[in-house]
Amino acid sequence: MGTFKIEGGHRLKGKIQPQGAKNEALQILCAVLLTPETVTINNIPDIVDVNKLISLLQKLGVKVNKLGKGSYSFQADEVDLNYLESDQFKIDGRGLRGSIMIVGPLLARFGKGYIPKPGGDKIGRRRLDTHFDGLIKLGAKFGYSKEEQFYGVEADKLKGTYMLLEEASVTGTANILMAAVLAEGQTTIYNAACEPYLQQLCKMLNRMGAKISGVGSNMLIIDGVDSLGGTEHRMLPDMIEIGSWIGLAAMTKSELTITNVSWNDLGLIPETFRKLGITVEKQGDDIHIPAHTDGYEIQNFIDGSILTISDAPWPGFTPDLLSIILVVATQARGSVLIHQKMFESRLFFVDKLIDMGAKIILCDPHRATVIGHDFQSTLKATTMTSPDIRAGVSLLIAALSAKGTSTIQNIEQIDRGYENIDERLRAIGAKIERI
Numbered sequence: 001m002g003t004f005k006i007e008g009g010h011r012l013k014g015k016i017q018p019q020g021a022k023n024e025a026l027q028i029l030c031a032v033l034l035t036p037e038t039v040t041i042n043n044i045p046d047i048v049d050v051n052k053l054i055s056l057l058q059k060l061g062v063k064v065n066k067l068g069k070g071s072y073s074f075q076a077d078e079v080d081l082n083y084l085e086s087d088q089f090k091i092d093g094r095g096l097r098g099s100i101m102i103v104g105p106l107l108a109r110f111g112k113g114y115i116p117k118p119g120g121d122k123i124g125r126r127r128l129d130t131h132f133d134g135l136i137k138l139g140a141k142f143g144y145s146k147e148e149q150f151y152g153v154e155a156d157k158l159k160g161t162y163m164l165l166e167e168a169s170v171t172g173t174a175n176i177l178m179a180a181v182l183a184e185g186q187t188t189i190y191n192a193a194c195e196p197y198l199q200q201l202c203k204m205l206n207r208m209g210a211k212i213s214g215v216g217s218n219m220l221i222i223d224g225v226d227s228l229g230g231t232e233h234r235m236l237p238d239m240i241e242i243g244s245w246i247g248l249a250a251m252t253k254s255e256l257t258i259t260n261v262s263w264n265d266l267g268l269i270p271e272t273f274r275k276l277g278i279t280v281e282k283q284g285d286d287i288h289i290p291a292h293t294d295g296y297e298i299q300n301f302i303d304g305s306i307l308t309i310s311d312a313p314w315p316g317f318t319p320d321l322l323s324i325i326l327v328v329a330t331q332a333r334g335s336v337l338i339h340q341k342m343f344e345s346r347l348f349f350v351d352k353l354i355d356m357g358a359k360i361i362l363c364d365p366h367r368a369t370v371i372g373h374d375f376q377s378t379l380k381a382t383t384m385t386s387p388d389i390r391a392g393v394s395l396l397i398a399a400l401s402a403k404g405t406s407t408i409q410n411i412e413q414i415d416r417g418y419e420n421i422d423e424r425l426r427a428i429g430a431k432i433e434r435i
């Protein structure tokens with residue numbers, strides 16, 4: 001288990017460039033299975049989850065060539081489906097959440113797709129019903145082994161159809177979409193997830209020869225084609241990293257510039273931090289956060305009632321930034337209710353913040369009230385364990401703002417999604433060591 005040692009209480013300064021988006025990369029990498037031709041992908045983040053998926057693709061027979069930092073070419077012209085039945089696949093497939101998205105492309109192109117219950121954050125139930133309901137509607141036969149927690153779908157030929165998803169699942173939409181592009185006839189996916197990463201996937205698939213319309217909306221219409229060709233694609237910057245750096249700047253009273261953020265793809269993220277009183281300045285395509293030497297004040301609702309920040313499917317506020325919002329609120333002026341609607345075990349990490357001296361009431365597994373200290377009392381350094389990727393980074397931000405030296409264990413969770421985080425933080429003045 002890796003550990004970070006962090007000496008908190010120092011101001012940071014400088015520029016930080018967000019990595020390519022983790023959750024986009026996981027979708028895009030799975031899409032290379034849809035064609036025997038070469039797909040070149042740029043701005044791939046060098047993070048554990050993505051590297052695990054690349055290695056899984058390699059074991060499936062995909063030819064992977066590293067062209068430079070963050071750039072790879074992939075060619076799935078000799079896919080070895082036997083790997084899907086191996087014991088090794090049962091280990092590899094479990095290693096991350098994103099592996100679930102190999103199922104749709106494999107089913108569409110080769111007539112079968114298998115996956116062990118995928119991993120990812122332990123943040124509450126993470127069901128796969130939407131994925132498999134959609135694939136079944138396209139004509140797949142579904143099987144599940146309860147003992148092995150192993151899922152499988154098979155079909156000779158998929159047939160387009162109309163479907164209304166029960167929930168706007170991000171990976172579910174991507175999976176069904178990647179199956180539908182090679183199905184016979186037209187598929188309509190209503191209540192589709194429509195976040196920028198899915199839009200990116202749609203655009204890439206269209207460049208490969210797919211016929212998808214409604215991109216960016218919650219109704220995707222897909223006219224199936226017989227085959228897809230190669231393309232080149234570039235990943236967007238990671239909006240969850242961008243939000244993490246906004247929170248880091250405010251909480252450590254640091255002046256930071258986050259470069260090339262793709263403002264148009266940030267949705268409600270800048271506005272939500274502004275509601276906490278944080279100045280988020282647009283400078284071209286950069287975000288500038290001035291040093292908040294006098295702190296920041298949470299806004300109330302118009303009628304004076306306490307602000308609530310909650311998650312919702314895109315274009316709502318992403319659940320992946322609520323842990324960051326929560327930690328930043330611990331030093332704000334004022335109070336806020338954080339309502340994590342999607343996941344039921346994502347707020348338990350507040351115990352660690354309470355140990356550090358934060359004023360938080362965990363009302364129930366989904367809701368926490370934070371009463372900010374307005375920097376009148378700094379958080380105290382402590383030893384903690386990172387329970388999941390975003391809670392891990394929130395604790396890291398807390399440790400960087402705290403007085404004294406903290407340690408964070410189980411940093412593998414953070415490495416799952418943040419590239420070289422210690423080195424990048426040191427470059428802006430953080431005192432952080434990997435031990």
Ligand SMILES: CC(=O)N[C@H]1[C@@H](OP(=O)(O)OP(=O)(O)OC[C@H]2O[C@@H](n3ccc(=O)[nH]c3=O)[C@H](O)[C@@H]2O)O[C@H](CO)[C@@H](O)[C@@H]1O
Nearest residue numbers: 023026097098125126167168169170171172313319320342
């Ligand atoms: C690899 C990847 O891309 N992971 C992201 C993806 O996970 P993932 O695709 O697994 O998440 P889903 O969108 O399927 O669902 C997330 C959770 O929200 C619930 N839900 C979802 C939609 C809805 O309308 N109502 C509802 O309650 C689901 O039951 C589930 O508990 O999307 C999540 C939601 O943005 C993010 O937290 C994850 O970081």
Ligand SMILES: C=C(OP(=O)(O)O)C(=O)O
Nearest residue numbers: 097098120121320389390
């Ligand atoms: C929950 C997350 O990731 P995953 O879906 O990979 O567990 C996340 O990125 O915050």
